[in-house]
Amino acid sequence: MEREGYPAPGFRLPTPGYPMQTLEPILVEHPFFKGLEPRYLQLIVGCASNVRFDSGQFIFREGEEANQFYLLRQGKVALEVFSPERGAITLQTLGEGEVLGWSWLFPPYRWHFDARVLEPLRAIAFDGECLRTKCEEDHDLGYELVKRVAHIVIQRLQATRLQLLDIYGLHS
């Protein structure tokens, strides 16, 4: 993972009084945060950073500690599970406008799948521990985030059920 926005050689700090650009405008635009109160955005923006991944790179692997989640801005990532007999099996692909990872919010905070980059990915990464702390401090914010993450979990569950039905198979 390469973090963007770190001071590069020759980087000059903004002059006093000149507003430092934050990720807030990007978060406002992302479907996951649509309609979230600005005060909450200001609270969570401190947990966010810009990241990039190259094709073939693993963002996380099954069993590892789940301490981030990602708002995808560009590119494509595959959620995979590895089976010794069948190799890597892709369960779902995610792209622009979608969210990768919800395991950071629910114990035991471990990834359930591998996430492998298919097309160069740009995303906003959130520090899960930082967010969890903020959620504990402000339960209203916590409830908002849980609702949004639960919505994603439900969507994924429904999609998985449809996939299991094998609707395009012979007996459909």
Place this chain on the structure above:
Amino acid sequence: MAFILERSMPTTNLPDPMLPDLYRVQRVRQETHDTFTLELEPMSSEQQVAAKGVSFVAGQFNMLYIFGVGEVPISISGNPTPRKVGVSPPRFVHTTRAVGTVTKAMGKLKRGDVLGVRGPFGSHWPMEETVGKDIVMVAGGIGLAPLRPALYQFLSQRENYKRIILLYGTRSPADILYRRELEQWRARFDLEVQVTVDQARGAWHGNVGVVTTLIPRISFDPLRTIALICGPEIMMRFTILELQKHGVGKENIFISMERNMKCAIGFCGHCQFGPTFICKDGPVFRYDRIQEWFGKREI
């Protein structure tokens, strides 16, 4: 309560719709391990065919008759744009999957074999209502076949439409229909094509997930969109929900239904669907006109 359905869509104008015409297999193409396309040429002269007015509108189907085996309804999947008279005889193109007795026998046909054809029958995609609009086509599995004629027509008059989007979901990469054509369509700048599969191994770099997951990823004007959907009923139900969630009105959603069709002209009753018959009132329906019965397990 009386149910009144608009029946402006044509059924058939053939003199005797129960009498099959003889067609010869001109070409067979294996699309996937269990799906194939037959190109059929009439055995009667071009003048005779022209006199009978054999042409079709995107979305219609034919009854294909394998002598000694039986008859099945199959959607027409070829180009509805008429070929030039005198240059080449009119042809019917059908794509089907070998699942039952008749379609399995059909899968064994070779170039030069003869079969019977009745049709075309049924209603069609609302081509006249699509002009000036965004078009979103959602196909599931072999449901891409009945949508292909509509896409041919849209592309032949590309200037008449705004965005044209094809979303296609199928079981696995090996089950993708019209693979070469899909690649050509994807290469066009004036058409958006997205394909997704339900299951894939590591070698597949495309989308994985149900076809409905593609809808939030596309850009269209929901108030000026006509959606055409064809696939298994359960897939169409979820697709309709997702389209509605994005603001597409029921009256702008069209679906192609499938039932056990025997006579194709509404006599036998096999394909009754509420107060309608799929064979003559459908297979293409405007969603708001059948929503009351759509998804009811008793119907």
